[in-house]
Amino acid sequence: MSAENAFRRTGYSGSGGKFASDKRHVERAISEDLPKLIFRDATNYRRKELFTVDAQQYADEMAKFKLTQTQLRKYYNEVKALEARIEANPNFRENEALIGLLKSKVAYGMAKETDRDKKEGFKVLLNMVEQGITWSTKPEFFKDFVLFFEAVIGFFRGKER
Numbered sequence: 001m002s003a004e005n006a007f008r009r010t011g012y013s014g015s016g017g018k019f020a021s022d023k024r025h026v027e028r029a030i031s032e033d034l035p036k037l038i039f040r041d042a043t044n045y046r047r048k049e050l051f052t053v054d055a056q057q058y059a060d061e062m063a064k065f066k067l068t069q070t071q072l073r074k075y076y077n078e079v080k081a082l083e084a085r086i087e088a089n090p091n092f093r094e095n096e097a098l099i100g101l102l103k104s105k106v107a108y109g110m111a112k113e114t115d116r117d118k119k120e121g122f123k124v125l126l127n128m129v130e131q132g133i134t135w136s137t138k139p140e141f142f143k144d145f146v147l148f149f150e151a152v153i154g155f156f157r158g159k160e161r
Contacts, residue, residue, distance in 0.1 A: 055151035063159035067121030
């Protein structure tokens with residue numbers, strides 16, 4: 001299920017619809033408050049800011065929208081399971097499609113959520129996962145995403161309201 005379909009299933013209809021003011025708020029949050037994830041610098045090394053500043057901003061934003069530690073941890077565990085599977089099988093291409101499946105799992109979780117604030121938190125999580133999936137074209141790039149997600153989990157701890 002695409003994110004667009006998940007949004008439709010949850011009653012999100014875009015501009016002028018039922019949640020138009022929410023849409024503007026999330027677009028602002030995602031475009032202005034949160035950085036676009038850049039995993040590596042020009043010399044192909046992992047960016048320190050990714051695991052410090054960027055991870056903290058994503059954790060803060062998800063906590064602001066009342067996403068719970070349990071909900072976030074569920075998807076992190078999925079990522080860690082994929083990491084183990086990729087490490088066990090040297091043919092990355094066989095597992096590449098499963099990385100894309102993460103997006104649909106988050107979209108499904110968002111569609112099931114009934115709390116409007118938590119739905120906004122799921123949108124932030126979905127944005128983060130989409131960027132990680134796009135980046136994950138090689139095992140070492142997927143590892144960058146795993147480490148970033150781990151940093152987000154670390155900053156998120158204790159932020160639940």
